[in-house]
Amino acid sequence: MIVSGLNWIDYLTMAAYLFATVCFGVYLGRNIRSGKDYFLAGRNLPWWAVGMSMVVTDIGAIDIVGIAGSAYLYGIVLGNYDWLGSVPVMVICGFVFIPFFWRSQVYTIPEFLGRRFNDGVRTLTALIWGIFLACNLGIMLYATAVMLNAMLGWPEIYSIVFTAVVVGFYTLAGGLAAVVYTDVLQCIIMMGGCALVLVIGLIHTGGLTGLMEKVVAMGPEYQNHFSLVLPVDTPTPHPWPGILLGLGLVLAPAYWFGNQSILQRCLGSRSEFEAKAAFIWGALLKILIPFIMVVPGLIALAHNPEHLDANHADSAVPSLIRDILPPGLLGIFFAAFLAGLMSSVDSCLNSAATLWTKDIYERFFCPNRSERHYLNVGRILTVVCTVWGSLYAIWILGKSESIYNVIQTMLSLFQGPSLVLILTGVLWWRTTGTGAFVGLICGLCCSTGLFLTHVYASEPLFKIQEPFLFIALWSFVVSLVVTVAVSLLTKPEPEEKLKGLVYRYQGRNENAISG
């Protein structure tokens, strides 16, 4: 679905946005002198910028079109991924986990796990996250190219190279500071652009009440389109047990408590309290996301119900904006779309470079060198990751779409076990390094085994087509049981090692006001 009708004002808007972003990123990079400046913005980031950056990092260009497309098919249940899947866990993370991460003054989450447990856990999680971020970078560039091709008709390879060059340039120049402050700009543009579609769309459908009446009147199969809680036997991939237990208790906490891309900007906050405030600010912003991203999918359904096919749902919102946005305003929506894609790609790129530099290069190849040295290595690895991501995206381009789906599913298999590491590591002093390592391995084996069984059995193991929520849940349970059992059978870690890293032996918050 190519959106025609873009005029020179639209292209000028997009070009102005891109130019402003790149200049801003390069300007922010003028004071970078060390690895700490590059990877953690000198630990000088304000709460409001970190909060907005987290929100926009979580929302990619794929989400702007993909979530709305899924909402078109399945309804407002998609809102669960931003409401239940973000708001409560962000509040918990801000108050419970962030103080431990920030106080330990680490650069990466595997580094924190290494201090809490042992080098084996650090190396394994660093490799998993390093590979995940590097592959995810390629997937993001691929998905971006497909979307730009579908919506604007841009050739896919040119889109990949263009995005990689623009994002790689300002990330290379400005490091985390550039990523976070350009994210603020991108957050404003993205939310503004999507809100524009929401408001104009609601005016076209007679407001929220008119929208609900129109969709429900389409037939009995649309009765649940405005329900967040769907029955167990729903034909959608979102039954309530999977949402509540798989998403709410496993996938969402795993994402917000342990994702390097998200947490790196918090580690760069000015203080522990500013990191907490950033999470609460982010949670409040997150409440708005389903309204500006899920509801447009429902507006598209009421406006144009002819795309009711899983293969064409993603073209629902492009069709809507083509129909309802006047020329001139289309440019704002596409600037929002570019903002969404750039904010996710830059965060992934910066985090991948940080992780490979601090957890792999510094430990195994070149320890105890100057901060300047690690700054240079970080910049080189940013270029390497950009080139790798581009080549990987071009490679996926030549394969079938199922390759993309399989890679995405494979990448989600370690979420349950990695959550166990964070939860037991911070909350239970008795967890040992051996217990954590064995639990992680068993959890990975469980998720991989369940996935393979589901794929290869003559009758699929799970009743729903995409069982990632249930695989995450069961791998979490297995990993937790094994971690607890092995920890109880092994010698406890010494108290000195645990100080400031676990809840029982936590230190004081230097910015807190007591009373």
Added chain:
Amino acid sequence: MQYLADVIASILRIPGEALRELTMAIPLWMARGFFLLYFAILLVWILTMKRSEIVGNLEGRDKPLNLRPYAAAAIILQMIIYAYF
């Protein structure tokens, strides 16, 4: 590979089916109640947290900031959304 997968699947389906039957027996209004209960527990936790954990200083601001009202507002809004939809 398929034989092994079938054997494992046949074993796992027994507890899996039992759990599925169990969750099928839970009415949807009660399921919605579980979501609301989760938020209610979080709200109680936020309201009872120690002052030292939720009040602090932000750079460039004279008075200390209390995060409790904002965190509570986020959870209350969630409860309203899940009660309505």
